[in-house]
Amino acid sequence: MNKPNDKEDKGETPLDDKEFGALKEKAQKAEEYYDKWLRAHADLDNYKKRALKEKEEFLKYANEDIIYELLTVVDDFERALGSSKKPEDYDVFFQGLSIIFKHLKEIMENRGLIEIKAVGEKFDPSKHEAIEETKTDKYPDHTIIEELQKGYMLNGKVIRPARVKVATKPVTSNS
Numbered sequence: 081m082n083k084p085n086d087k088e089d090k091g092e093t094p095l096d097d098k099e100f101g102a103l104k105e106k107a108q109k110a111e112e113y114y115d116k117w118l119r120a121h122a123d124l125d126n127y128k129k130r131a132l133k134e135k136e137e138f139l140k141y142a143n144e145d146i147i148y149e150l151l152t153v154v155d156d157f158e159r160a161l162g163s164s165k166k167p168e169d170y171d172v173f174f175q176g177l178s179i180i181f182k183h184l185k186e187i188m189e190n191r192g193l194i195e196i197k198a199v200g201e202k203f204d205p206s207k208h209e210a211i212e213e214t215k216t217d218k219y220p221d222h223t224i225i226e227e228l229q230k231g232y233m234l235n236g237k238v239i240r241p242a243r244v245k246v247a248t249k250p251v252t253s254n255s
Contacts, residue, residue: 149187156180196231198224198242207231209241219247 095103160176196207203210203222211228219225224244231242 192235
């Protein structure tokens with residue numbers, strides 16, 4: 081009777097040199113792939129950290145150019161406030177404020193800010209916020225009759241709806 085091999089008892093089969101070499105080569109490849117994966121994973125982590133830092137830096141200074149433009153408005157206000165020392169300087173002061181206001185609106189319009197039209201327009205809940213309703217026959221139903229606060233859009237997106245008073249038809253009772 082043949083005595084069974086210890087490896088055969090454990091379900092193992094002996095490997096010849098060719099099989100062992102192929103297995104060793106595959107193990108080296110697996111180690112190489114694992115190494116590459118670790119490096120790629122580290123590169124991805126570094127990329128994420130760098131992208132986050134760049135985003136934070138961008139957001140920190142994103143408004144720098146508009147703030148720079150607004151500094152001219154601040155300078156104009158300081159000059160206007162410094163120029164009106166006497167009560168009779170009111171007309172000059174008012175004229176200066178009008179120029180400053182016009183300059184400020186130009187800066188904002190050049191950046192894509194536009195006023196939302198309200199008075200005389202049909203109420204649009206995507207652009208207007210109804211603060212009050214007035215029952216009247218003088219205006220068509222759902223027409224804006226007064227603007228309580230201007231609304232604005234920035235590059236086509238409503239950033240503040242216009243707060244308005246809206247005309248509605250009075251309810252008539254049939255007796």
